[in-house]
Amino acid sequence: xxxxxxxxxxxxxxxxxxxxxxxxxxxxxxxxxxxxxxxxxxxxxxxxxxxxxxxxxxxxxxxxxxxxxxxxxxxxxxxxxxxxxxxxxxxxxxxxxxxxxxxxxxxxxx
Amino acid sequence: xxxxxxxxxxxxxxxxxxxxxxxxxxxxxxxxxxxxxxxxxxxxxxxxxxxxxxxxxxxxxxxxxxxxxxxxxxxxxxxxxxxxxxxxxxxxxxxxxxxxxxxxxxxxxxxxxx
Numbered sequence: 001x002x003x004x005x006x007x008x009x010x011x012x013x014x015x016x017x018x019x020x021x022x023x024x025x026x027x028x029x030x031x032x033x034x035x036x037x038x039x040x041x042x043x044x045x046x047x048x049x050x051x052x053x054x055x056x057x058x059x060x061x062x063x064x065x066x067x068x069x070x071x072x073x074x075x076x077x078x079x080x081x082x083x084x085x086x087x088x089x090x091x092x093x094x095x096x097x098x099x100x101x102x103x104x105x106x107x108x109x110x
Numbered sequence: 111x112x113x114x115x116x117x118x119x120x121x122x123x124x125x126x127x128x129x130x131x132x133x134x135x136x137x138x139x140x141x142x143x144x145x146x147x148x149x150x151x152x153x154x155x156x157x158x159x160x161x162x163x164x165x166x167x168x169x170x171x172x173x174x175x176x177x178x179x180x181x182x183x184x185x186x187x188x189x190x191x192x193x194x195x196x197x198x199x200x201x202x203x204x205x206x207x208x209x210x211x212x213x214x215x216x217x218x219x220x221x222x223x224x
Contacts (some may be wrong), residue, residue, distance in 0.1 A: 031211060033211070033212060033213075035213075040198075040218070040220070041217060041218065042116075042200055042202075042215030042216050042217050042218050043154075043200070043202075043213070043215045044215070045212040045213065045214070048211060048212060088153065088154070090213075092211075096142055096159055096161060096167070097156060097159060097169070098144070098156070098204075098213055099156060100146075100153050100154040100156075101153055102152060102153035103152075103153050105151070
């Protein structure tokens, strides 16, 4: 099943600009997670936001969560070429399954 | 520290041949283990997960099976590969219980069925 859906599917910006990606989900959640995947590699966990949190920061990352709209956003500030990757949101179904969206492919142009 | 090993990194197999992908985790005990498949440029599809030895939950009816013969070993198998089995296979683990929220992924296996 597909719980999270990211938007946009692809995003291309200039280095130094901010990048915003959105995620929508369907059912109630305890937390929502964001992951990053470099091409041909495994995913790496970036940040987790709990259902009772509205905003969370980690370095240049800012995540927001709106449970009334069942949506989350990931903001990367002052983007760098090394931020080029795909970004996925994930939510837990039942107690054990992490379900991922289709991802946003972010390209940072130097 | 915990590590996850997944091999091989790439695999080219003919249609109808068998498959065995192995994943092992070190530095933790009784992890939840997962197999995902990713088509090119797409999201992750959960194939199987396991909460303990011999306990396998299948998410998608298909040509694949999984086994967990040891606590930290997770194996993905097929008796006869199909063209549609091509993809990027990812193994992942997380801790049991309330603390075990985030997934840790292996480096993946790129499988091409020809």
